[in-house]
Amino acid sequence: MQDVWFVVDGLKLTLQRSRTGSIQACFYNGWTHDHYVTNIFVFAPSGLIFACTINNPGSVHDSQCVEQGGVYEKLEEQFQRTGGKGVVDSAFSRGRYPFLIKSCQTLPTNATQRVVLVNNEATSLRQSSEWGMRGLQASFPRLKDRFIYEEYGEHLLILLTVVHLFNFHTRYVGLNQIRSVFLPHLEENNANVILDWVIN
Numbered sequence: 277m278q279d280v281w282f283v284v285d286g287l288k289l290t291l292q293r294s295r296t297g298s299i300q301a302c303f304y305n306g307w308t309h310d311h312y313v314t315n316i317f318v319f320a321p322s323g324l325i326f327a328c329t330i331n332n333p334g335s336v337h338d339s340q341c342v343e344q345g346g347v348y349e350k351l352e353e354q355f356q357r358t359g360g361k362g363v364v365d366s367a368f369s370r371g372r373y374p375f376l377i378k379s380c381q382t383l384p385t386n387a388t389q390r391v392v393l394v395n396n397e398a399t400s401l402r403q404s405s406e407w408g409m410r411g412l413q414a415s416f417p418r419l420k421d422r423f424i425y426e427e428y429g430e431h432l433l434i435l436l437t438v439v440h441l442f443n444f445h446t447r448y449v450g451l452n453q454i455r456s457v458f459l460p461h462l463e464e465n466n467a468n469v470i471l472d473w474v475i476n
Contacts, residue, residue, distance in 0.1 A: 282362035285405035288312040302333040319408035323452030338367040407453040
């Protein structure tokens with residue numbers, strides 16, 4: 277896919293119930309009937325997480341988390357500078373954002389051949405966000421444990437540390453599936469504008 281340089285995905289981490297009903301409601305996700313902390317990660321072709329919004333209440337929709345966390349603004353700024361776009365799934369808003377290519381499971385029956393082709397490529401490319409999530413969760417298996425409820429920002433510090441350690445490992449060890457698949461192609465085609473942004 278031309279001009280695509282990032283993928284976005286969300287990760288819900290289970291959370292212990294609060295004793296206070298109003299607080300508990302903030303973290304409760306009615307769709308899955310559990311309590312969560314919602315996190316959104318943006319992966320570059322280098323395998324690095326270069327933008328994220330973390331420690332959001334589980335009741336907040338993924339797209340709203342990205343909006344409130346200022347991630348859309350950061351991606352839009354880079355789109356204006358470089359023309360780079362990204363692939364997202366159906367949980368994210370595309371309405372006001374021309375730099376997002378949305379993959380979906382069902383297309384309208386009257387969809388043009390180009391729309392079908394773009395959707396198929398976007399769905400295929402979104403696999404790389406799954407690689408990023410798998411790499412993140414495999415590096416930190418304790419993320420699968422239920423977080424203890426707290427009110428003083430401990431989760432935020434833990435999650436921020438996880439992001440920095442993941443990026444450190446990706447940058448200096450280099451064992452990252454996204455990096456090994458996409459970075460050689462970018463280097464071969466001298467995509468310097470994008471490379472300066474996603475590597476440094």
